[in-house]
Amino acid sequence: MGLGGEARLRKLEHVDVVLRGRVEGPNTTWLEYVFLVHQASSEVHLSSVNLEVPFLGKTLKAPVMITGMTGGAPGTEEINGKLAEVAEKFGIALGVGSQRAAIEDPKLEQTFRVVREYARNVPVVGNIGGHEFVRYDLNQISRLVDMINADALAVHLNLTQEVAQPEGTPDFRGLIAKVKLVARELSTPIMIKEVGQGLSYEVVKELSEAGIKLFDVAGAGGTNWVLVEKHRAQRMSDRLKELIATNIAEWGIPTAASIIEARKAAPDSIIVGSGGIRSSFDAVKALRIGADLVGLATPVLRAYYGGYLEEFLQAFIHGIRALTALTGSRDLSELRRKPVIITSILREWLLSRGFSL
Numbered sequence: 001m002g003l004g005g006e007a008r009l010r011k012l013e014h015v016d017v018v019l020r021g022r023v024e025g026p027n028t029t030w031l032e033y034v035f036l037v038h039q040a041s042s043e044v045h046l047s048s049v050n051l052e053v054p055f056l057g058k059t060l061k062a063p064v065m066i067t068g069m070t071g072g073a074p075g076t077e078e079i080n081g082k083l084a085e086v087a088e089k090f091g092i093a094l095g096v097g098s099q100r101a102a103i104e105d106p107k108l109e110q111t112f113r114v115v116r117e118y119a120r121n122v123p124v125v126g127n128i129g130g131h132e133f134v135r136y137d138l139n140q141i142s143r144l145v146d147m148i149n150a151d152a153l154a155v156h157l158n159l160t161q162e163v164a165q166p167e168g169t170p171d172f173r174g175l176i177a178k179v180k181l182v183a184r185e186l187s188t189p190i191m192i193k194e195v196g197q198g199l200s201y202e203v204v205k206e207l208s209e210a211g212i213k214l215f216d217v218a219g220a221g222g223t224n225w226v227l228v229e230k231h232r233a234q235r236m237s238d239r240l241k242e243l244i245a246t247n248i249a250e251w252g253i254p255t256a257a258s259i260i261e262a263r264k265a266a267p268d269s270i271i272v273g274s275g276g277i278r279s280s281f282d283a284v285k286a287l288r289i290g291a292d293l294v295g296l297a298t299p300v301l302r303a304y305y306g307g308y309l310e311e312f313l314q315a316f317i318h319g320i321r322a323l324t325a326l327t328g329s330r331d332l333s334e335l336r337r338k339p340v341i342i343t344s345i346l347r348e349w350l351l352s353r354g355f356s357l
């Protein structure tokens with residue numbers, strides 16, 4: 001994301017920092033304050049659990065999305081190809097990383113196009129940063145969609161990252177007007193996504209009123225782009241940016257709070273619960289408190305580089321199936337009616353925001 005002149009190198013550097021550095025936290029997702037109740041006598045057999053969920057006019061076999069990460073740099077064609085292959089195999093949704101590099105240099109388009117060679121039937125979501133989205137004309141925005149025959153286009157609101165990034169452009173002036181215009185003119189739906197600081201009730205409300213029906217909360221508690229940029233600033237010996245990042249690293253809405261805020265603001269929208277979803281246990285809780293599906297980024301990247309991507313996804317989806325059965329539910333709509341306990345600081349957050357529990 002936030003690709004500038006040296007776009008390709010930065011994209012690779014991000015992957016490197018995420019794989020080697022400590023870039024998660026310091027917040028947690030607050031999903032640890034959400035509890036579902038184990039039902040020891042559940043007669044729901046795993047094979048009868050239906051995890052299907054409608055998404056972008058298609059049906060996912062499991063409520064999971066690999067959220068946008070990469071493309072636009074050497075080597076990323078291979079990663080995107082593999083991610084697309086597993087998305088198709090498991091019947092889950094796939095996002096690509098920021099396509100800005102390919103708008104600036106069409107030779108890079110293939111690093112994104114490759115996903116459609118494999119992901120032929122599952123939904124694929126394009127991606128662009130808020131800063132570029134405001135500046136691009138409708139023609140350029142349509143190119144993003146056409147490049148990968150996207151089922152939706154994600155606009156990522158990475159303002160906090162832009163603030164912390166040594167060469168960032170924290171300027172979203174004109175965003176809402178542009179969202180309204182594009183939501184009206186483009187036949188492909190726009191998804192609004194964060195990248196790790198979460199979407200608030202106010203933001204989701206305003207954007208739903210602007211015509212948006214798809215949100216990916218990407219809350220705090222998982223990959224933290226302020227910490228990623230802090231690592232980069234350290235590598236560049238940019239002491240000032242390093243200290244700026246240190247000062248704001250705790251900023252953000254923890255994922256559990258963000259999912260609930262988004263759901264309250266847009267009861268009929270599709271909400272992707274993401275940001276620090278690290279286990280099936282996290283996933284079922286996110287699904288219970290308001291997410292239609294869950295999104296994952298860093299764990300997928302780690303599993304890809306570790307050579308265990310398919311096992312990772314198989315275990316993750318199996319775990320969602322198992323825990324759904326252990327609550328006594330046969331599908332996700334039953335899961336959403338099961339008891340949930342919201343405790344501690346998350347409860348206080350919701351009460352002080354005036355939300356009923």
Ligand SMILES: Cc1cc2nc3c(=O)[nH]c(=O)nc-3n(C[C@H](O)[C@H](O)[C@H](O)COP(=O)(O)O)c2cc1C
Nearest residue numbers: 001067068069097098156218222223275276297298
């Ligand atoms: C290496 C890497 C690159 C990313 N690039 C993008 C991007 O280009 N566009 C975007 O919207 N989000 C991007 N993200 C953010 C993820 O889609 C996701 O919102 C965020 O990492 C939180 O999820 P996680 O905690 O599961 O990693 C990137 C994440 C990673 C790990």
